[in-house]
Amino acid sequence: MHDVIVVGGGPAGATCARHAAQAGLDVLMLESQTYPRDKPCGGALSPRILDIIDFDISPVVDRVLSTAVIHSPSGRKVVCRRDDVAGQMVKRAKFDHFLAERAREAGVAVVENMTAVAVEQVRGGVRVLSPGDSFKGKILVGADGVNGIVAREIDVRWGWPDEEVAFCIVGTVHLDSDDIEWVMSVPGEPEVVAMDLYFGIQQRGYGWVFPKRDELSIGIGCRMDLIGDIRSEWGAFTERIREEKGIHLDFLRKDSFRVPVGRTGSRFTGRRTLLVGDAAGLVSPVTGEGVYYAIYSGRIAAEVIAEAARRKSPLYLKEYDVKIKQKIIPELETAEFMADVLFRSERNSEIVCEIASEDTTMRNLMIDFVTGSRPPGKMRISITKRLFTRHPLKTVRLGLNV
Ligand SMILES: Cc1cc2nc3c(=O)[nH]c(=O)nc-3n(C[C@H](O)[C@H](O)[C@H](O)COP(=O)(O)OP(=O)(O)OC[C@H]3O[C@@H](n4cnc5c(N)ncnc54)[C@H](O)[C@@H]3O)c2cc1C
Structure with missing residues (x-):
């Protein structure tokens, strides 16, 4: 039985698998496609991604x-x-392949062209079924993206509301x-x-x-x-x-x-299972940025898994819910607020652009927000303060609710 099975080898899965292997665990990663595989994406990474990746990605930055x-x-x-x-x-085919190779180097057994179709509970772990094969692991990570099966199999989510x-x-x-x-x-x-x-x-x-x-x-x-x-x-x-x-x-x-791009659920874990990246719904509702959150949640999941293994306590996996709510959800809530203001109507988008074109501080705040250069709570306060003090009439027209 493997210590960890990761289903899905995108940024979330490859990061989680790599860090879990570096912590000394026996990790198997199942990827339904063959690398290099493309992923429909704009391929824009915010600079803070460098704070959470501990190797040089410049060879795959275009x-x-x-x-x-x-x-x-x-x-x-x-x-x-x-x-x-x-x-x-970045081009996602190259970037994702690069991350998967770093996972392989760390000792992860990467199985390509292997699609998980179901998950069964077994004594002391889970069994992942794929056509013609099955794999047993003590802990499962659902890193299988927006169309994945793991969230459904563990009864956390049965689909995405529109x-x-x-x-x-x-x-x-x-x-x-x-x-x-x-x-x-x-x-x-x-x-x-x-x-x-x-x-x-x-x-x-x-x-x-x-x-x-x-x-x-x-x-x-x-x-x-x-x-x-x-x-x-x-x-x-x-x-x-x-x-x-x-x-x-x-x-x-x-x-x-x-x-x-919605309000994320409150649960990112099921029995012996953690959800990371898109499978957990961790994407900014304003920019659609998801690669950063995929990598960040993959890292957090690996830390929790390593600690659960050290304590020999699968119950400790619940800590992942707590950490995601502390470290990622506040930022996504600020993004939800920004999306509400910016995208409420075409008129709102126009007013925001008008303000930004007149006010250098607002422009800087906007780019800092998009690049994640300041803590989200502070950012929300700075933006609303600036709007109310410098642009009160336009702010009223935005229908801003503090
Ligand atoms: C059009 C578009 C543009 C975007 N632009 C950006 C952008 O510019 N910047 C940004 O940061 N984010 C962007 N995003 C979001 C970003 O692409 C995702 O948030 C990110 O890919 C999530 O990574 P992940 O590892 O969670 O999932 P994925 O990258 O989707 O990886 C999931 C992996 O799991 C595999 N898989 C799926 N099902 C199974 C299965 N049953 N068994 C085995 N393997 C399976 C898939 O083949 C895939 O390799 C964009 C999204 C879209 C749709």
């Missing part, structure tokens, strides 16, 4: 950006910049590196390459163009319960990008995929 251009619904452009890094752009998940369409276009620098530079600053965010494309969502070294990731996402005719919105958005950037959009890949 571009490091300091600037984001926010496009308001009316077309106003707000340039937000940081002195240091605002975002690191208001807790967003539907995204994302496409990848190849361009030469020089062309990317040309089309993604900040207006009037040809040497500064930026990521583009577009508000007002959809209700409760946004559009993006993210530059990699030789690819653009272009996408839109919207909360499922508010979704309109997303195919036409995608058509209109790509047409706008084609015109604005003057490029032909010949998509190498185009996918649709869901991402959790």
